[in-house]
Amino acid sequence: MKFFKLICFIGLVFLLSVLSADEGPKIMVINSNAAVDKYKIAQEEFTKTISTPVVEIDLGGRKWKIGEIEDLLYDEYPDLVYCIGTKAYLLANKFISDRNIVFSSVINWHRLPLSQKTYGVSSELNPEMQITLYRYIFPGLKRIGVLYSSKYNKHWFNEAQKAAKEMGIEIIGRSLSKRRNTLPELKGLLKEIDALWLISDPVVMSDKKTLIEVFKQCDISKIPILSYHNAFAEYGAMVIVSVDNPTTGRQAAAISREVLSKDVVRKKVQLPAGSHIFFNLKKADEYGLKYREMALSAVNRIIE
Amino acid sequence: MISSGSGKIKIYFYSSETNINNFKSLKMEFDRYLSKFGPYEFQPFSSRAVFEKQVKGKENCLLLLSSWHYRHIHKNYALKPVLTGVRNGKKYQRKILVSSEKPADIEAKPGLVASASSLQYTTSALKGMLKKFAEHTFQVLTVPKDIDALMSVGFGMAKLAFASENAFDELKGVNPRLCNKMKVLAEGEETLRLILALPRGFTANRKKMVDMIKNMSMDSDGRKRIRMLGLDGWQELDSSDRSKLES
Known part of the structure; x- marks a missing residue:
């Protein structure tokens, strides 16, 4: 009997050693809410690209108690966690910040608490990328107007102005201190510019009424609006350059592979590698704007 | 009819x-x-x-x-x-391989390649373009457009970009400063x-x-x-x- 038990024990040890030798890195995906399309797409592309089994958690799927998540994270104790959205990242960082964490789909990642093992894909294209793509569609673009508040966007504005200058484009800015200044400042600006670049700024876009009026005034003056979010398509934006969500998931997978293979990750938080372009061709024709016809092959959504 | x-x-x-x-x-x-x-x-x-x-x-x-x-x-x-x-x-076009790093570093370790082409096509074309690609493993990051692949190298998201020569020429016209940082490492055969x-x-x-x-x-x-x-x-x-x- 003793001999039989010994054989069984040796067999079990052997089996466990074989299993653990075959085991790849343990990867977990935490999605802040998989019902949100862009989060869902990023997750799908990540899992497809990483091509390793992953443990997936949807924080939006049901009501989680904080203790449950804590237990789950410690039980799994993954080698790497891909966190989609701020909520997912904050939880992973709270409990297992000693593990590799890759994030994406986080607005303004600079405000996040980061650890030595934090990596990510930013949700914002930098100003130079955006100007490059606007110029790619409108090669004749020379003067772009920007309404901004120094409180939120001074640094961004300076960076955009510098990048534009290198491309022979002048960024003409109007710094606003009060919400009610948006429309009066826009009126003056419209006389000096070829296009208005609508950026994310709570002082400039304080309410829907102001936003509608900005679009209306630009339309009267036939000044195209360039922007960053697909929500502005319905208001009449001419070109919208935003982040391509499937690419974000693939990029997070590429970073994860580098981290797990202990390669040097040159940039811990990267700019998004893929862009999504919306172009209102109908409006461009109405305004009589000259655009690069070949750029149509790079446009994801065309209104004609 | x-x-x-x-x-x-x-x-x-x-x-x-x-x-x-x-x-x-x-x-x-x-x-x-x-x-x-x-x-x-x-x-x-x-x-x-x-x-x-x-x-x-x-x-x-x-x-x-x-x-x-x-x-x-x-x-x-x-x-x-x-x-x-x-x-x-x-009728013919050419694909190129672009990087902002030295050819020797790429030969030693190719790294991440940004490409808007399919994975199969990219892999097959790269192995024909650079012998080292047949020896090393390399990763491909699929991006939506050639211009994204090129910007990925310019802004440091990828080590290499596989794109068309046309796209590189167009980007040079739009943002010459960014393209000055990049070098064409290899050229593919002309294809229809x-x-x-x-x-x-x-x-x-x-x-x-x-x-x-x-x-x-x-x-x-x-x-x-x-x-x-x-x-x-x-x-x-x-x-x-x-x-x-x-x-």
């Missing part, structure tokens, strides 16, 4: 060389344009496997596919090339652009259909549609093109 069994003749489209992700716009715009000529339907695909499954055994249809893809399937699918796409008057092919058993009015595609560049609506495919016209293939394509 042209007609297939289902009443509509389909134009199936899949490109291994470009990551077409404007399917909705492509389909809507092509369908609207083609409806002026008869019962035609444009059907774009994002997956090579699904495209091949759909076209297998079909005879009264048109196929738009890359020259690389055509070479791989024309025998099994009994296809015949009819037209090739043209851009700036040229998009191919319009017909199944050998095609029985519908061949001339009418081919003319419809060939003449797209003659009117502004047609020109806009073919620009969406990155082309500005169509040309017939000569014997030299055919032999290169089917060799």
Whole structure:
């Protein structure tokens, strides 16, 4: 009997050693809410690209108690966690910040608490990328107007102005201190510019009424609006350059592979590698704007 | 009157060389344009496997596919090339490999390659372009457009970009500072652009259909549609093109 038990024990040890030798890195995906399309797409592309089994958690799927998540994270104790959205990242960082964490789909990642093992894909294209793509569609673009508040966007504005200058484009800015200044400042600006670049700024876009009026005034003056979010398509934006969500998931997978293979990750938080372009061709024709016809092959959504 | 069994003749489209992700716009715009000529339907695909499954055994249809893809399937699918796409008057194009790092560093360890082409096409082309790619493992990051691949190198998201020479030239014109940081490390062979092919058993009015595609560049609506495919016209293939394509 003793001999039989010994054989069984040796067999079990052997089996466990074989299993653990075959085991790849343990990867977990935490999605802040998989019902949100862009989060869902990023997750799908990540899992497809990483091509390793992953443990997936949807924080939006049901009501989680904080203790449950804590237990789950410690039980799994993954080698790497891909966190989609701020909520997912904050939880992973709270409990297992000693593990590799890759994030994406986080607005303004600079405000996040980061650890030595934090990596990510930013949700914002930098100003130079955006100007490059606007110029790619409108090669004749020379003067772009920007309404901004120094409180939120001074640094961004300076960076955009510098990048534009290198491309022979002048960024003409109007710094606003009060919400009610948006429309009066826009009126003056419209006389000096070829296009208005609508950026994310709570002082400039304080309410829907102001936003509608900005679009209306630009339309009267036939000044195209360039922007960053697909929500502005319905208001009449001419070109919208935003982040391509499937690419974000693939990029997070590429970073994860580098981290797990202990390669040097040159940039811990990267700019998004893929862009999504919306172009209102109908409006461009109405305004009589000259655009690069070949750029149509790079446009994801065309209104004609 | 042209007609297939289902009443509509389909134009199936899949490109291994470009990551077409404007399917909705492509389909809507092509369908609207083609409806002026008869019962035609444009059907774009994002997956090579699904495209091949759909076209297998079909005879009264048109196929738009890359020259690389055509070479791989024309025998099994009994296809015949009819037209090739043209851009700036040229039937041929070249892919390049661009990096902001020194060639020696790339040879030692290729790293991440950003590409808007399919994974299969990128891998096969890269191995032909740089011997080291046949020896090392390298990762490909699929991006939506050639310009994204090039910007990925310029802004440090990827070590290398696999893109068309045209796209690099265009980016040089838009943002020369960014391109000054990049060097062309290798060039691929010249290949024909998009191919319009017909199944050998095609029985519908061949001339009418081919003319419809060939003449797209003659009117502004047609020109806009073919620009969406990155082309500005169509040309017939000569014997030299055919032999290169089917060799």
